[in-house]
Amino acid sequence: MGNTAVTVIGLGEMGRALAGALITAGHPTTVWNRSAAKADELVAHGALRAATVEEAVLASPLTLVCLLDYGASDAVLRPAAGALRGRTLVNLTNGTPAQAREAEAWATGHGASYLDGGIMAVPSTVASSQAFVLYSGQKRHFDAHEETLKALGAAKYLGADAGIAALYDLALLSAMSVMFDGFFHSVAMATSHTESSAAGFTELLVPWLTNMAQVMPAFAADVDSDAEPVLGQGLDVVLASVRNMAQASRDAGVRADYFEQSAAALEKQLAEGLSTYTAPDAVRRLRASD
Incomplete structure (x- = not known):
């Protein structure tokens, strides 16, 4: 035919x-x-x-x-x-x-x-x-x-x-967009040191991100499950790390807006009595109207 x-x-x-x-x-x-x-x-x-x-x-x-x-x-x-x-x-x-x-x-x-x-x-x-x-x-x-x-x-x-392809399309693009924003932010931080280059730093960044991406299916399983999340980290530990990333960014002359907002959200969760940072909590926080 x-x-x-x-x-x-x-x-x-x-x-x-x-x-x-x-x-x-x-x-x-x-x-x-x-x-x-x-x-x-x-x-x-x-x-x-x-x-x-x-x-x-x-x-x-x-x-x-x-x-x-x-x-x-x-x-x-x-x-x-x-x-x-x-x-x-x-x-x-x-x-x-x-x-x-x-x-x-x-x-x-x-x-x-x-x-x-x-x-x-x-x-x-x-x-x-x-x-x-x-x-x-x-x-x-x-x-x-x-x-x-x-x-x-x-x-x-x-x-x-008919709308789900557009939803997934934009969700996938959002992950890419935030990833590239993170890349540019990290390069801005690293190259604030006079002996650093974007190329040399990126040689470390790509394998690091590749390794970290492998945990995403486990995070996804926690989001989909009604059981207690398998993966979690102390909220105080995460908050301390985010505060350090914000301060190091400012010290390097790089805007720290994202980390400052993230720290504020984590502080609110601590005040509400949460003690563990999990994937389901992170997704719920992003969906919150406030």
């Missing part, structure tokens, strides 16, 4: 990588972008260039959208709503769970099948063993196109709620 034809709307770096992966996998690929010249290289490799969004959607049973945000995807798709009936729309635009659910309601209201997604890759790793893409929405829509979607990277279905 041949490979499913696919349309890609949005040809930024990521959109071009998605379209390129589909072409390489043998899928007839139609592309559209507001700046038409961004399709030139893809067309040279076999893609078809659509003149309008409506023409692009009508060209394939499956349309992937990868734009800046949901405002951009709404502006592009709404004028072509009539072309969606009977087709599947997969929105890989970064956005919030609420936006994903609203997009699903709008798409299904126009007769389309809808999946929302989150791309866990950078453009250069799309379609590699390092890449995976999160999907949520009705499972029958995912099942119908899973083989095609695998051309982009491992396809991970999360559930029927």
Whole structure:
């Protein structure tokens, strides 16, 4: 029967990588972008260039959208709503769970099948063993196109709620963002010493973080369990360490906002009678409205 034809709307770096992966996998690929010249290289490799969004959607049973945000995807798709009936729309635009659910309601209201997604890759790793893409929405829509979607990277279905892919996407990105903030903070501290270099310090940091990451599944098990947490540390010990990190940061001329806020939260927990620092307590503290 041949490979499913696919349309890609949005040809930024990521959109071009998605379209390129589909072409390489043998899928007839139609592309559209507001700046038409961004399709030139893809067309040279076999893609078809659509003149309008409506023409692009009508060209394939499956349309992937990868734009800046949901405002951009709404502006592009709404004028072509009539072309969606009977087709599947997969929105890989970064956005919030609420936006994903609203997009699903709008798409299904126009007769389309809808999946929302989150791309866990950078453009250069799309379609590699390092890449995976999160999907949520009705499972029958995912099942119908899973083989095609695998051309982009491992396809991970999360559930029927269209918003869960966006939730996981942003949660994963938040871990990355905080990790990089921590990296820059630690480098700022270490390089305050005249004999230190960022490269030399990072040679120590990477194996340290790699080792520490191995405890995360055990933390996760404690969060999920109703039993007494297996892992814990004295709250007074953790607080003393956080205070030291804050002071050392200030002494090095580095902002200590994060550690100062963390110390205040730990002091509050001590005042409330808690004596042990555990993963479930840490998660609850982050969820607290105050």
